[in-house]
Amino acid sequence: MARRAKKLAALMVAICLLLAAFAQAELIERGNLFVKFEGGIAPTALPRHTKAPISVSVDGTIRVLGGERTPALRFITIAINRGGTIDTNGLPTCHRSQIEPATSQEALEACGPALVGEGRYVGALALPEQISFPLQGRVLAFNAIVDGQRAILAHVYGANPIPNSRILVFRIRKSSGTFGTVLSAALPARLNRHGYLKRISLNLRREFVYNGRERSYLSAACAAPDGFTVGVFPFVRVGMTFADGRKLASTLIRTCRVKKERD
Numbered sequence: 001m002a003r004r005a006k007k008l009a010a011l012m013v014a015i016c017l018l019l020a021a022f023a024q025a026e027l028i029e030r031g032n033l034f035v036k037f038e039g040g041i042a043p044t045a046l047p048r049h050t051k052a053p054i055s056v057s058v059d060g061t062i063r064v065l066g067g068e069r070t071p072a073l074r075f076i077t078i079a080i081n082r083g084g085t086i087d088t089n090g091l092p093t094c095h096r097s098q099i100e101p102a103t104s105q106e107a108l109e110a111c112g113p114a115l116v117g118e119g120r121y122v123g124a125l126a127l128p129e130q131i132s133f134p135l136q137g138r139v140l141a142f143n144a145i146v147d148g149q150r151a152i153l154a155h156v157y158g159a160n161p162i163p164n165s166r167i168l169v170f171r172i173r174k175s176s177g178t179f180g181t182v183l184s185a186a187l188p189a190r191l192n193r194h195g196y197l198k199r200i201s202l203n204l205r206r207e208f209v210y211n212g213r214e215r216s217y218l219s220a221a222c223a224a225p226d227g228f229t230v231g232v233f234p235f236v237r238v239g240m241t242f243a244d245g246r247k248l249a250s251t252l253i254r255t256c257r258v259k260k261e262r263d
Contacts, residue, residue, distance in 0.1 A: 026250040032065040035248045037238045041084075045259040046222040052259075053216030055205030056080060058238055062198055069126060070196045073187050075241035077249075078170075081233055082180030084220040086172065088150055090210025091116075091217065094142035099155050101165040104138045107155045116217045117141035119202035121156055125195045135164070135195060139202060143217070146171060152183065154202070178234055189243075222256035229258045 025038045039058040046052050058078055064070045094111035102110065119139035126133075137158025144153045146169055154168040170183040206217035224231035232255050239249035 026252060028248045028250050030246045030248055032068070033071065033242070033246055033248070034063045034065070035240060035250075036061045036063075037250045037252060039236055039238070039252055040254055041220065041235065041256070044222075044255065045257045046220060048222055048224060048258045051085065051219040051221050053205075053207055054084065054218050054220050055203055056084065056218055056236070057201070057203040058236060059201040060199065060238060060240065062240075069124075070198065071242040071244045071246065072189070072195075073197050073240055074189075074243050075187065075239075076185050077237075077239040078183040079175070079179035079237040079239075080181045080183075081220075081235055082178060083223055083233065084181065084218060086150070086181055086218060087215050088143055088217070090215065091143050091206070091208055094144050094153055096144070096146075096153060096167060096169075099142070099153065100167050102155065102157070103159075103163070103165070104140060104155070104157045107140055107142075107157070111142045111153075114142040114144070115140060116143050116152065116206040117202055117204035119154075119200065121158075121197065121201075122199040123195050123197045134160075136160070137164075139200070141170075141202060141204060143206075144169075149173070154185070179237055220256075222258045224256070224258050231256045231258070 025036055027034060027036050037060055041054045041056055043054070062070050092113040094114040098110040099107040108115070118141065121137055121139055123135040124133065125135050135158050137156060140155040142153045142155065144151045150172040152170040152172065154170060156166040156168060158164050168185045168187065170185045173182050174180060175182050204218055208215055222231050232253065235252045235254035237249060237251045239247065241247045
């Protein structure tokens with residue numbers, strides 16, 4: 001019986017790995033609105049019992065059938081598996097007044113020591129009775145404290161067709177259950193009154209030294225079951241809420257490999 005149970009468990013793990021291999025991107029739809037979510041961690045080889053530095057990447061692409069304008073994004077959440085932790089002890093912080101308004105270079109000069117990630121965005125600007133203009137630019141993520149709570153200031157800047165600078169505030173809170181850390185940001189109408197988002201990506205990673213110790217903004221272990229060297233886990237749950245009330249969310253399943261620890 002024990003041998004049969006072990007074989008069954010191995011089969012289940014193999015099936016989960018196969019499904020995870022095909023689930024690198026999740027396409028979610030509500031009516032004619034489609035959102036494709038992608039993302040992952042690096043490296044995927046991690047210790048079993050101790051946490052190691054990682055990077056977390058998330059990518060969302062928004063499409064509407066028929067070439068219609070996508071509804072404005074009003075709220076975004078990124079919930080990270082409880083196996084991953086955020087450490088900001090000793091990490092410099094950035095204040096909104098330092099980077100608003102600012103170009104990407106000016107923001108880095110003002111808050112470079114607080115940088116915890118980067119990304120890109122693609123959108124469009126549609127002024128009344130005018131053709132749409134493409135927008136694209138850089139996203140810089142800075143460690144911050146907002147209203148006494150840990151946060152990320154996402155500085156969004158693009159130079160074409162006109163210079164434009166915005167700040168998205170991702171508040172960070174702890175949660176119980178599968179996803180232990182939740183990042184959430186509201187996008188009020190004044191931020192994108194005449195614009196709409198097509199794609200946004202963000203990669204979070206930062207290693208630093210505090211009190212003589214090496215630290216990482218994000219760290220995790222590979223909690224594979226005993227006797228297995230590969231683990232399958234719900235990596236992140238991403239959700240988007242749009243101005244027309246539609247909500248799209250998806251959970252990305254990923255794998256990790258147990259890294260041999262030094263004696």
